[in-house]
Amino acid sequence: MLKKMLISLMATSLPSTTVISAINMNDVQTHYYENLKSDIINNSIKLEDSYYTEYDGQKFYSQDQLDGHIYQQSNIESVVTSSNPSKIVKDYENQVLDGDKVFDTDIETAKKVYRDAFGNVALTHQDALNTYTNPGLVKEKYSYDAQEWFSSAEEAKIYEKNNLDIYKSIFQLWGNNYYNAFNLEDMEKLILNFRNGISVNIKKNLEGGTLKTPYTFVGSESDGFSFIKAKLFNNFVNTYFSQVVKMEHQSMMVVQPTEKHELRIHFSSAPEQDIYYGEKGESFQLVFANKYDSNESMLNDFKNEAWWNKGSEGSYSIGRKYVYRNFKLINPTTGRVEDAVVKTVPNWSYGGGKNKYDFSKYNYSDKTTSVAKLYLDTNKSKYLGSLTNLPKRYSVNDLESGERQRLYDIWFESYFRNVLTKFYYKNSNGSTISNGANVTIKYADVINQKLIANADNSVYKDLYFTMNSGNGKNYSFLQSYFDFLPKKLELLNNPKNIDGVNLYELRPDYYVTKEDLEVFIPFEMGPDARVKYFQSTDNKLSDIEGKMLSNSKQEALEKAFINNARSLKKKYIAYDVFGNGVTSGDSEEDAIRTLQQKILTESKFVSIQEYQQWNLNYKIDFASVISDGRYVVYRIKDPNNLGKFIYYASLEKALASVKSSLRVSDKVVEKYTSCFLYNYKSQDGEIIPIIYFNYDVDYVANLISTNYLKH
Numbered sequence: 001m002l003k004k005m006l007i008s009l010m011a012t013s014l015p016s017t018t019v020i021s022a023i024n025m026n027d028v029q030t031h032y033y034e035n036l037k038s039d040i041i042n043n044s045i046k047l048e049d050s051y052y053t054e055y056d057g058q059k060f061y062s063q064d065q066l067d068g069h070i071y072q073q074s075n076i077e078s079v080v081t082s083s084n085p086s087k088i089v090k091d092y093e094n095q096v097l098d099g100d101k102v103f104d105t106d107i108e109t110a111k112k113v114y115r116d117a118f119g120n121v122a123l124t125h126q127d128a129l130n131t132y133t134n135p136g137l138v139k140e141k142y143s144y145d146a147q148e149w150f151s152s153a154e155e156a157k158i159y160e161k162n163n164l165d166i167y168k169s170i171f172q173l174w175g176n177n178y179y180n181a182f183n184l185e186d187m188e189k190l191i192l193n194f195r196n197g198i199s200v201n202i203k204k205n206l207e208g209g210t211l212k213t214p215y216t217f218v219g220s221e222s223d224g225f226s227f228i229k230a231k232l233f234n235n236f237v238n239t240y241f242s243q244v245v246k247m248e249h250q251s252m253m254v255v256q257p258t259e260k261h262e263l264r265i266h267f268s269s270a271p272e273q274d275i276y277y278g279e280k281g282e283s284f285q286l287v288f289a290n291k292y293d294s295n296e297s298m299l300n301d302f303k304n305e306a307w308w309n310k311g312s313e314g315s316y317s318i319g320r321k322y323v324y325r326n327f328k329l330i331n332p333t334t335g336r337v338e339d340a341v342v343k344t345v346p347n348w349s350y351g352g353g354k355n356k357y358d359f360s361k362y363n364y365s366d367k368t369t370s371v372a373k374l375y376l377d378t379n380k381s382k383y384l385g386s387l388t389n390l391p392k393r394y395s396v397n398d399l400e401s402g403e404r405q406r407l408y409d410i411w412f413e414s415y416f417r418n419v420l421t422k423f424y425y426k427n428s429n430g431s432t433i434s435n436g437a438n439v440t441i442k443y444a445d446v447i448n449q450k451l452i453a454n455a456d457n458s459v460y461k462d463l464y465f466t467m468n469s470g471n472g473k474n475y476s477f478l479q480s481y482f483d484f485l486p487k488k489l490e491l492l493n494n495p496k497n498i499d500g501v502n503l504y505e506l507r508p509d510y511y512v513t514k515e516d517l518e519v520f521i522p523f524e525m526g527p528d529a530r531v532k533y534f535q536s537t538d539n540k541l542s543d544i545e546g547k548m549l550s551n552s553k554q555e556a557l558e559k560a561f562i563n564n565a566r567s568l569k570k571k572y573i574a575y576d577v578f579g580n581g582v583t584s585g586d587s588e589e590d591a592i593r594t595l596q597q598k599i600l601t602e603s604k605f606v607s608i609q610e611y612q613q614w615n616l617n618y619k620i621d622f623a624s625v626i627s628d629g630r631y632v633v634y635r636i637k638d639p640n641n642l643g644k645f646i647y648y649a650s651l652e653k654a655l656a657s658v659k660s661s662l663r664v665s666d667k668v669v670e671k672y673t674s675c676f677l678y679n680y681k682s683q684d685g686e687i688i689p690i691i692y693f694n695y696d697v698d699y700v701a702n703l704i705s706t707n708y709l710k711h
Helices: 002-010 032-043 063-074 125-130 153-162 184-193 221-244 295-303 402-419 443-447 476-493 514-519 552-565 588-596 608-613 651-664 697-706
Strands: 050-055 058-060 075-081 089-090 110-117 138-143 164-173 177-180 195-204 210-219 245-250 250-257 262-268 276-277 284-287 309-314 321-329 337-345 361-364 369-375 384-392 424-426 432-435 451-453 461-466 473-476 496-498 501-509 510-512 528-535 571-574 579-582 603-606 625-637 645-649 668-672 676-681 686-691
Touching: 032 697, 050 063, 058 063, 063 510, 063 651, 110 125, 110 608, 138 153, 138 510, 138 588, 164 184, 164 424, 164 552, 177 184, 195 221, 210 461, 221 245, 221 402, 250 262, 250 276, 250 295, 262 321, 295 361, 321 402, 337 473, 384 402, 402 461, 402 496, 461 476, 473 476, 476 501, 476 514, 476 645, 501 514, 571 588, 603 608, 603 625, 625 651, 645 651, 676 697, 686 697
Parallel strands: none
Antiparallel strands: 050 058, 050 668, 075 625, 110 603, 138 571, 164 177, 164 528, 195 210, 195 461, 245 369, 250 284, 250 361, 262 276, 262 337, 309 321, 321 337, 369 384, 424 432, 424 451, 451 461, 461 473, 496 501, 501 510, 571 579, 625 645, 676 686
């Protein structure tokens, strides 16, 4: 303890007024001891006063030191026991335990006991279980629905009648099947009976102008194809075709000399010219690189003498005068555009002057051919095909009606596929969700206005139905929805508060919730909508065959009893003493056994010593069992009873008892002492703190002389 105090004090800062004395050992030959004592007295620091205890010839400055010494000298023993110390207190004031109830911990001899239903000790598991239930607690119960059980068959029957919930709903009758108009799954099944098709509402012509009367159609896609094709035919062949057809032509003309006139052609790539004789009926087809916009312009250009050069053959009075001209022609041999010299040469004169060229001595035949290139739209970005070898077609307006019709057949096929029926799956705001080619129509999508339409919403994927065994008018699923929409919005704006709930009058005296109204679509001239009554838990019943449906509430009650065909059921319920029940349908014994299997009993091992002390003729509280664990208690010898011990729950209580006895006998004496600190500076300059008590200066001087001075 002293060592601890010294270390603590060495770490403590001293006041600035403290003077650490250094003693020069060479100057204290004679008066060394007295001077040292004087220095100790003058330079010591008084610390706090303290108490100490004298016992067994020793001083103890802490309670821990004293307790440790007493524990070693007084033979306090620890004992392991199965007894709970809190249950064997004999003297609560001094916390003394009953030594006769400090039982051993031998598990081999311990006895297992159980807690019964009333908190008492049962010696066997079955004895404990038997306290929870008995045949008198088994009750017979009756029911028709196997959910609610009653003490008599009559009570069960009354309950069954009074608790049949009858609802009504609108059913769409189609093909002898009933589909609940407020059951979304039923309605998805209903529309499977409709046919896939399209609905058309084209409001503009091909040029974008507004039609006086829109083209409307409901039916199959193939019929829609024919309908729209017929409607757009005149628009296309009369006007629109000129915006999607591009004409390309090759200007060609056959020139044939007559009588003895000649036509000479010399291509730049040929070694010599070719001569075509009129008297032989020969001719040549000129294929011009230049494009003429008409036969007239081509012929006028060819005969324009201003473009021809003059030449002659023979002498002054005989021979002939001809003209020649350079053209850009396609060489039939090479297939390339080349420079070519064309000459028109008259017959030879043998006297009387030279014969002169004469364009009238030639026959001209327009052989121009054209290609009509067809495109999907006016941007001409998607090429569809061509009509080729069209004679003398210089512009789109030269196309004949049959040719225009052929072009329309090609164009409409692509237009229908790539424009009219290029579908997109769209949100109610018109934004595209995905490509709609492979998306099928769902009832849920339609009521949420997630539809499948082309880019300008002129054609929709639709379902249609036909009355009169399929021979009547086609009716649109989508149109049925949109026709009802204004009525639905009107109803939503005018709710009726009935019993605190907002309802909407769908039919006279027939009110529905907002949820049901959002699902409902009346089909114009389609399925027959009928109000039906039925037993169920809500109005969403699905009964496609209609076996549970009735025309009135009373009829529905009767049908419910018949359709339910419920037999009276009987079961046994075993109750425990706390009123908890377990059901069994076999027997009273089975009910008891089933209940007991579910009971979890509490058990513990009891010391055989405690067990042998019990009087089994009386109930024993399970909570009062003493030997309920493993504990450590302490004992001391009983000074008044030789060979006996006094037991305590803790070491502190045992020590307190021993110390109390010692104080009574004056063996432990508590005293007061003054405490001082003297800091001694050794010859090596080391500061050594020394604590002393009761002004014992001689103790400090002797300690320094003995341990710290070098001799």
